[in-house]
Amino acid sequence: MPTVAEFKIEYKRILDFKGALVAKPPAFATDYEEVRGMYRAMTRERLFDAKAVNLQRTGQLGTYASSLGHEATHIGVGAAMRPEDVLAPVYREIGTQMWRGVTMTEILTYWGGDERGNDFAHARHDFAWCVPIATQTLHAAGAAMAFKILNEPRCAVAYIGDGGTSEGAFYEALNLAGARALPVVFVIVNNGWAISVPVAEQTATRTLAQKAVAAGIPGIQVDGNDVFAVRDTVAAALDTARRGGGPTLIETLTYRLSDHTTADDSGRYRNPDEVREAWTLEPLIRVREYLVKAGAWSAAEEQAWAQECAREIDAAVNDYLKGSKPSTDAMFDHLFAEMPRHLVEQREVARKYATTTGGTSSGQSSGQ
Amino acid sequence: MAHGWEMQHDDRVVVIGQDVGVNGGVFRATAGLQARFGKHRVQDTPLAEATIAGMSVGMAAHGLKPVAEIQFMGFIYPALDQIVNHMSRMRYRTRGRLTCPVVIRTPHGGGIHAPEHHSESTETLLCHIPGIRVVCPSSPARAYGLLLAAIRDPDPVMFLEPARLYRAMRQEVADDGRALPLDRCFILREGSDVTLVTWGAMTVETLRAAVELDARGISAEVIDLATLSPIDSEAILASVAKTGRLVIVHEAARNVGVGAEIAAIVAEHGLYDLAAPIQRVAGFDTVMPLFKLEHDYIPGVQRIVDAARLTLTD
Numbered sequence: 299m300p301t302v303a304e305f306k307i308e309y310k311r312i313l314d315f316k317g318a319l320v321a322k323p324p325a326f327a328t329d330y331e332e333v334r335g336m337y338r339a340m341t342r343e344r345l346f347d348a349k350a351v352n353l354q355r356t357g358q359l360g361t362y363a364s365s366l367g368h369e370a371t372h373i374g375v376g377a378a379m380r381p382e383d384v385l386a387p388v389y390r391e392i393g394t395q396m397w398r399g400v401t402m403t404e405i406l407t408y409w410g411g412d413e414r415g416n417d418f419a420h421a422r423h424d425f426a427w428c429v430p431i432a433t434q435t436l437h438a439a440g441a442a443m444a445f446k447i448l449n450e451p452r453c454a455v456a457y458i459g460d461g462g463t464s465e466g467a468f469y470e471a472l473n474l475a476g477a478r479a480l481p482v483v484f485v486i487v488n489n490g491w492a493i494s495v496p497v498a499e500q501t502a503t504r505t506l507a508q509k510a511v512a513a514g515i516p517g518i519q520v521d522g523n524d525v526f527a528v529r530d531t532v533a534a535a536l537d538t539a540r541r542g543g544g545p546t547l548i549e550t551l552t553y554r555l556s557d558h559t560t561a562d563d564s565g566r567y568r569n570p571d572e573v574r575e576a577w578t579l580e581p582l583i584r585v586r587e588y589l590v591k592a593g594a595w596s597a598a599e600e601q602a603w604a605q606e607c608a609r610e611i612d613a614a615v616n617d618y619l620k621g622s623k624p625s626t627d628a629m630f631d632h633l634f635a636e637m638p639r640h641l642v643e644q645r646e647v648a649r650k651y652a653t654t655t656g657g658t659s660s661g662q663s664s665g666q
Numbered sequence: 667m668a669h670g671w672e673m674q675h676d677d678r679v680v681v682i683g684q685d686v687g688v689n690g691g692v693f694r695a696t697a698g699l700q701a702r703f704g705k706h707r708v709q710d711t712p713l714a715e716a717t718i719a720g721m722s723v724g725m726a727a728h729g730l731k732p733v734a735e736i737q738f739m740g741f742i743y744p745a746l747d748q749i750v751n752h753m754s755r756m757r758y759r760t761r762g763r764l765t766c767p768v769v770i771r772t773p774h775g776g777g778i779h780a781p782e783h784h785s786e787s788t789e790t791l792l793c794h795i796p797g798i799r800v801v802c803p804s805s806p807a808r809a810y811g812l813l814l815a816a817i818r819d820p821d822p823v824m825f826l827e828p829a830r831l832y833r834a835m836r837q838e839v840a841d842d843g844r845a846l847p848l849d850r851c852f853i854l855r856e857g858s859d860v861t862l863v864t865w866g867a868m869t870v871e872t873l874r875a876a877v878e879l880d881a882r883g884i885s886a887e888v889i890d891l892a893t894l895s896p897i898d899s900e901a902i903l904a905s906v907a908k909t910g911r912l913v914i915v916h917e918a919a920r921n922v923g924v925g926a927e928i929a930a931i932v933a934e935h936g937l938y939d940l941a942a943p944i945q946r947v948a949g950f951d952t953v954m955p956l957f958k959l960e961h962d963y964i965p966g967v968q969r970i971v972d973a974a975r976l977t978l979t980d
Contacts, residue, residue: 360956361781412958430743559781561692644952
């Protein structure tokens with residue numbers, strides 16, 4: 299029988315876990331100021347993330363999904379995007395969001411149970427966190443469709459987790475993007491675990507990147523702990539998309555070094571040896587080694603940067619903690635452009651029964 | 667516990683869902699079941715709600731009794747296509763040839779300081795679907811008895827588990843395999859002046875309101891609806907015939923809520939028993955807010971007390 303279709307999936311790694319180049323480096327990788335910038339961002343993400351977990355543990359933040367171990371993917375994606383592109387995150391990609399200007403205070407505000415955290419001061423065109431799994435992939439495809447129709451040279455980037463690739467919406471997004479050659483890049487962050495379910499129980503495929511094949515689009519797997527490989531791959535995919543070449547599916551292989559969220563206890567279902575092993579491959583060490591070997595980073599700089607991050611984090615936490623409880627009006631004020639009468643009435647009821655004083659502090663008119 | 671009993675006594679019962687296996691469910695509802703009954707009968711599914719509902723249809727039509735978990739009610743929507751178009755009408759459209767004895771369990775309601783989409787109470791969407799039952803227990807004992815009844819029922823049952831009662835309420839429950847009746851209310855407190863109808867976690871606030879009303883000399887009867895669809899009209903009408911006043915309390919949004927159906931039933935069949943207009947105390951017609959405001963959304967005791975008193979003023 300003749301073969302009518304074949305596929306292969308390539309794997310990209312540029313910087314190995316010891317900080318050695320194992321492939322031809324892209325131009326940015328030998329621009330040490332660039333690399334320092336990415337490394338600083340990765341460190342900043344990790345330090346902030348640790349603080350957020352700590353705030354939850356001490357009852358000062360709600361349930362929080364740690365990004366520990368995902369920093370290379372997050373910063374690689376962020377550095378490859380242009381500001382005018384659109385990000386459709388899931389709920390763990392704070393590194394990319396912070397790169398794009400989302401503030402630490404906004405992140406804490408959202409996870410602190412307040413929608414004002416979604417009202418980004420920068421990156422105003424990015425989508426907000428997306429908890430219903432895989433739904434954001436279609437939003438990114440839709441945004442890309444808008445760019446195409448409006449003839450804007452912009453791209454959309456959608457994140458999704460390994461578990462999310464089991465959802466129908468994910469395949470629908472790939473299919474649409476392929477069929478219409480949309481300027482969108484899908485990034486599957488394969489961290490091995492969907493809460494307690496490992497990838498091997500999620501799917502029988504060898505790679506998640508090959509899910510692109512059925513949609514007729516390119517798929518590639520990269521070392522998700524290698525910021526060079528991630529940035530280079532995403533940048534190339536964005537370049538293709540921007541030139542009308544259509545979408546790409548990128549699988550970044552990494553590891554969830556934390557629990558799923560602070561409400562989870564991975565000790566119930568995960569072998570600690572596996573986690574220990576994963577720590578040896580984590581993404582920060584290799585970049586630091588690479589920079590140190592090139593004489594572009596030092597222990598003193600490391601310490602100074604950590605101190606600077608700590609100051610920034612403390613200030614953000616301070617802002618977050620002194621933020622006021624939202625007014626009960628906030629439940630009503632943003633539901634419609636113009637408030638229907640029944641909501642005006644219900645807003646009055648909410649004010650009357652507000653659980654703490656200051657329920658009407660937003661200064662909105664009473665609507666009577 | 668009800669899972670365990672029924673799996674022990676009926677080989678056709680299987681448990682499926684996200685993280686129900688080794689992890690035992692994010693609320694620990696299926697803890698230990700996989701170790702006890704094996705990976706075939708207690709299966710982690712891929713992360714896909716349409717998969718969970720759709721495979722339940724297939725399994726149920728062919729000899730099994732799936733008890734499926736949707737991890738949070740806010741994630742049930744991809745499953746609705748399967749529930750509305752297949753699960754609920756398999757018996758009907760095949761004239762009884764194929765059936766769907768499925769239970770879909772999902773946490774219900776807020777008040778647990780959870781992230782976005784984890785605190786929904788959208789039971790109305792389910793109650794509107796012909797061919798399924800919707801059940802919402804209000805205590806561990808009723809969860810046990812009603813879940814057994816739901817699993818044994820030959821038709822699909824949506825089983826909504828009040829999330830804030832998972833942690834708030836502890837109760838010794840005899841693991842004796844005794845089911846409680848579906849399609850029946852439970853009278854939690856007898857009274858003569860006003861009937862308070864509620865379900866799920868709101869029974870807690872409503873019972874507290876009844877105590878406060880009692881202190882003001884008002885005798886409130888508290889009814890736990892338990893089965894939200896179909897509604898036990900007889901019990902509600904009998905209570906209203908006695909008290910002449912009705913307050914319906916639910917956490918879900920007011921607009922087209924289950925409370926509206928109860929009010930319509932009483933308007934149709936018990937209007938002349940009413941001494942005052944029916945009152946509804948419900949969640950607002952807004953999105954369930956993130957947790958900083960969730961207790962401003964969920965009706966509190968004072969709102970219930972005030973509504974009950976309103977039915978007693980001229």
